[in-house]
Amino acid sequence: MKLRTLLATVAVTASAILSTAVSAAMPEQISITYVKSPFNLQNIVMKERGMLEEAFKADGVKINWRVINSGAVQGQAMASGDLDFSAVMNTASVLMAAGAGNPIAIATGVGHPKEIFAIIGKPGANYTVKDLKGKKVVGPKGTVLHQLLVAALLKEGMKISDVDFISMDPAAAMTAVVSGNADAGLVAAGLIIKANASGANTIATCEGYVSPNLVMTVRRAFVEQYPEAFEKVVATNRAALAWIRANKAEALAMGAKEQGISIENAEKLFNWSGFYDTLTEADVKGLEADQQFLLENGMMEKKIDVRSLLLPSATK
Numbered sequence: 001m002k003l004r005t006l007l008a009t010v011a012v013t014a015s016a017i018l019s020t021a022v023s024a025a026m027p028e029q030i031s032i033t034y035v036k037s038p039f040n041l042q043n044i045v046m047k048e049r050g051m052l053e054e055a056f057k058a059d060g061v062k063i064n065w066r067v068i069n070s071g072a073v074q075g076q077a078m079a080s081g082d083l084d085f086s087a088v089m090n091t092a093s094v095l096m097a098a099g100a101g102n103p104i105a106i107a108t109g110v111g112h113p114k115e116i117f118a119i120i121g122k123p124g125a126n127y128t129v130k131d132l133k134g135k136k137v138v139g140p141k142g143t144v145l146h147q148l149l150v151a152a153l154l155k156e157g158m159k160i161s162d163v164d165f166i167s168m169d170p171a172a173a174m175t176a177v178v179s180g181n182a183d184a185g186l187v188a189a190g191l192i193i194k195a196n197a198s199g200a201n202t203i204a205t206c207e208g209y210v211s212p213n214l215v216m217t218v219r220r221a222f223v224e225q226y227p228e229a230f231e232k233v234v235a236t237n238r239a240a241l242a243w244i245r246a247n248k249a250e251a252l253a254m255g256a257k258e259q260g261i262s263i264e265n266a267e268k269l270f271n272w273s274g275f276y277d278t279l280t281e282a283d284v285k286g287l288e289a290d291q292q293f294l295l296e297n298g299m300m301e302k303k304i305d306v307r308s309l310l311l312p313s314a315t316k
Contacts (some may be wrong), residue, residue, distance in 0.1 A: 027226050029062040030233065032085040035069055035171065038116045038189030039269035040214075041255050043087040046240040048254050055236045060227065069169060072142035075102050078219040085222075085233060086282050090144040091213040092299075095291050098309055099300040103220040106314045108234050109283070110214040112274035114206045117145055118192045121184050122177050123199030130156045130182055132163050132203075138176050139186025141167035142299075144212045147290070149186060150297050151209040160297075176201075189269050190259045204263060210293075215279070215314070223311065234313045238277050279314045 034047055046052060052063045070072050071093025077083035079102045088110050097104050105138060106202045119137075121127035129152045139145050150160050168176070173185035185197060196202060206212050216237055216239075223230045244251040248270075256266035287306045294300035 001005050010173060025226070026056070026059040026061055026229050027084075027222075028060075029064055030056070030085070030229065031064045031066055032233070033068050033083065033087050034065040034103070035067070035073060035086075035088045036258050037069065037191070038113065039255060039259065039266075040088040040110070041244055041251055041270065041273070041275065042110060042237055042240040042257050044258050045244055046087070046237060046252055048258070049240075049243070052233065055232055056229070059229075063105040070140055070143070072096070074142075074217075075100075075104060078102065078104055078217070080211055081219065081221070084219060086217045087215045087237070088214050091215060091287055092147045092210075092217065092290060093142060094146045094217055094309065095287065095294055095304070095306075096300050098304050099291075099294070099302045101302075104217050104222050104309070105223065105311050106279070106309050107216045107218045107230070107311055108237055108314055109276045109279050110216055112276060113212055113214065113272055114274070116192075116205075116269065116272040117148055117186075117188050117212060118172070118205045119149060119184055119203040120177055120192065120195045120200045121203050122180050122182065122289065123201075125183065126201055127184060127203055129153065131203055133158060134163065135183035136164045136166065137184045138166045138168050138173040140170055140173070141165075143186075144168070144206070144210065144270050145186035145188065147210050147294070147299065148204070148206055148212075150299065151202050151293065154297070155209065183254055189272075190261050190265065193261065193265050193268070205313050210290070213283060218311075223254055231313065241275060241277055244275070278316065279310060284310070 035043055047065060068077060071089050074086040074089055075093060075097030094104060153159060153162060168188045170191055172186045174191045174195050176182035177185035177200055178195055184203060252263055252266045252270060256263050284307060291306055295303060
């Protein structure tokens with residue numbers, strides 16, 4: 001082979017290798033959840049303003065928004081590789097998924113809501129938690145709402161088996177309660193407001209029972225394969241929160257429109273949500289306490305190292 005031909009071959013090969021390496025630095029597409037409820041304003045703003053699409057425009061990465069409201073189903077989708085990020089997931093669901101062997105990790109914080117989750121009772125029945133014994137209670141299994149129900153019953157000396165618990169989506173749970181087809185339901189955010197307006201009373205919120213924490217999660221294989229893309233998603237999510245704080249009125253209008261509620265109620269939900277982005281030592285302690293509760297009440301399969309769930313991005 002002539003020297004010129006050899007050099008040309010080497011150059012083409014090197015170029016091909018370099019091109020492959022560059023393209024491998026970014027995925028062809030990113031799959032992320034779009035979950036409006038309870039009042040996930042960062043998620044709403046990030047999608048409505050096309051922030052991820054803009055962040056990855058130069059890289060040619062397609063953003064696939066997936067509507068998956070259940071934390072348990074989100075965890076399953078990440079385990080199968082069908083979902084890269086859950087934009088909003090409660091830590092009870094994260095712990096249960098990790099305890100079941102799901103390779104899931106916490107990327108950054110989202111919110112510390114308490115009043116935004118509630119147990120409601122059917123119209124005309126002013127139930128207390130104690131009154132729920134033997135009653136039909138509906139709501140999403142494997143979530144912070146499920147944890148709230150178990151904690152509230154436990155405080156009154158009862159177990160989950162003391163009620164007729166049927167798992168269903170919060171929206172369906174609200175409809176069942178308001179129509180009188182269920183005695184009580186587990187609902188969140190705007191659904192609480194709508195249920196109250198229809199005559200359903202609030203039996204309990206998380207206050208005094210659990211300390212909910214909402215976080216963004218990611219499948220670990222994605223972080224390992226596409227670290228630059230991962231960091232860009234986290235940075236964009238945090239940029240959405242910064243934009244909300246700088247443009248609150250516009251953000252509330254956006255959230256109200258997506259939720260189908262008034263600006264007044266949007267502001268109420270905003271105040272209930274406790275938005276944040278960086279986990280602290282108090283959050284770690286909260287995760288440890290939640291894990292202990294979930295294990296003791298048979299809601300989690302296996303104990304894990306809670307700190308191992310936190311990626312470096314979550315605490316800085």
